[in-house]
Amino acid sequence: MQVNWSTGGGQLTTTATTAPVHNNTARYVLILGGLSAFAPLSIDMYLPALPAMTTDLHSNPSTLQLTLAGFIVGLAIGQLVLGPLSDALGRRRPLLAGLAVYAVASALCAFAPTAELLVAARVLQAMGAAAGIVVARATVRDLYSGVAMTRFFSMLMLVNGLAPILAPALGGQILTLTSWRGVFLVLTGFGVLLLAVCALALPEPLPPEARRPARLVPTLRTYRGLLADRRFLGYALASGLLFGAIFAYIAGSPFALQEVYGLSPQQYSVVFGVNSLGLVLLGQLNGRIVGRLAGERTLLRTGLLLATAGGAGVVVTAAAGAPMLGVLVPLFVVISSIGMVMPNASSLALAEHGHHAGAASALLGVLQFVVGGLAAPLVGLAGGGSAVPMGAVMAAFAVAALVAFATLTRSGPAAEKTA
Structure with a gap:
């Protein structure tokens, strides 16, 4: 059945032949959340196996961390095209x-026999995953506007947050039954399942009259216009640089928490899940108070300040040789902050670009994952044996995100009502 959608003041309407979309909100949250969960699932599920993979593939931690960087490269290329x-x-x-x-x-x-071939396969995997990420975000912009869009992005954080909670725990349990290769077979099944669900249950949200020709020069011109938009760039960099802090945690925490503090893969999965639970809770709190107690810019600023304080806390406690709990508390603060930053930054960045939501969503995602991907190898280059390098990279990227927000988005009509 063909569905035609339109938006108006954040309310969804359809033709008379279909039920209103808001009656199926839960279904859309699950499907779009599943699509945008590709990145955390594909990254987090195999994290507990990184030390074992180093041995199995006769490689080293720096090379295995390239499986993260390669995934980021694939996400960037895929989103820019798709x-x-x-x-x-x-x-x-x-x-x-x-x-x-x-x-x-x-x-x-x-079935990759070497670390190098695994990196190449991860790039291809990411290019496929990019479709889910960019289309999910663009679809939200197709269907919603204003505070309603921010609230829907906050609801998506429930699914997005559950993915990193469940992924390392699931990966850790899979490792008790099989090797790291079994983790990627599970991801294969997830891709097949979501392909079937989307083919059967996700209608087309963009009507033909709203589509734009896919020509190289106009596309490049669109990207240039987006990069020239200071507010869009400020919100995109704020979220992208904070992704850098998160990817520093993703790349460094398996080695810091397992090798420095002695956690088992299963214990590490529990810690990772607890941190991700904070992301879920803060995301849901954001959805409840946005437009009521505070506006998007105020909440975005608050999230960035929390991330900066948490990153600094990791550096101080790790350098002081504090017990593991002293490091875990500020780590929890940093990871939780993403639940407040991402919904508001995404909504504010896309607010004025509904007529090319796909391109805007792509560039937003590219800035997030490319900048984030730069942080992963920085942690490895800084050396091991301590959580200080991980904390230093996290703190630096969080500070840069706060500076980008403060300098690029402080004025103009897109600045929201509650400053």
């Missing part, structure tokens, strides 16, 4: 093609 394509072809066709690529690439990861 975002404008989804503006031209509609959201469904690029999405379904990307999900098929993801499933095949995940199987290739499972």
Whole structure:
């Protein structure tokens, strides 16, 4: 059944042949949340196995951390291509093609004989995953506007937060039954399942009259215009630089917490899940108070300040040789802050770009994951044997995110009502 959608003041309407979308909010949260969960699932599920993979593939931690960086590169390339394509072809066709690529690439990861081939397969896997990420965010912009969009992004944090909670724990349990290769076989199954669900249950949210031709020069011009928009760039950099802090944690915490503080893979999974629970809770709190007690900019600023304080706390406690709990508390603060930063930054960045939401979503995602990907190897280059390098990179990226927000978004009509 063909569905035509329109938006108005954050309210969803459809043709008379369908039920209103707001009656199916839970279904859309689950499907779009599942699509945007590709990154945390694909990254976090195999984290507990990184030390074992180093031995199994006769490699070293720096090379294995390239599986994270390679994934980020693939996400960047995939989003830049698939975002404008989804503006031209509609959201469904690029999405379904990307999900098929993801499933095949995940199987290739499972059978990779060397670390180098695993890195290559991860790049391909990420290019498929990019379709889910960019289409999910663009679809939210197709359907919602204003505070309603921010609240829906906050609801997505419930699913996005559950993914990193469940992924390392699931990965740790899979490792008790099989090797790291089994983790990638599970990801293959996830890709196949979501491909079937989207093919059957996700209608096209972008009507033909709202689509834009996919031509190279206009697409490049669109990207140039987005980069020239100071407010868009400020919100995108704020979220992207904070992603740098998060990826420093993702890359460094398996080694810092398991090798420095002696956690087992299963114990590490529990700690990772507790941190992600903070992300979920703060995201849901954000959705409840935005537009009521505070506006998007105020909440975004608050989240960035929490991340900065938490990153500094990791450095201080780790350098002082504090017990593990002293490091875990500020880590919890940093990871929780993402639940407040991401919904507000995404909503504010996309607010004025509904007519090319796919391209704007792509560039927003690229800035997040590319900047975030730079942080992963920095942790390894800084050396091991302590949580200080991880904390220093996290703190530096959090401070940079706060500076980008403060300098690039402080004025203009997009500044929201509650400053």
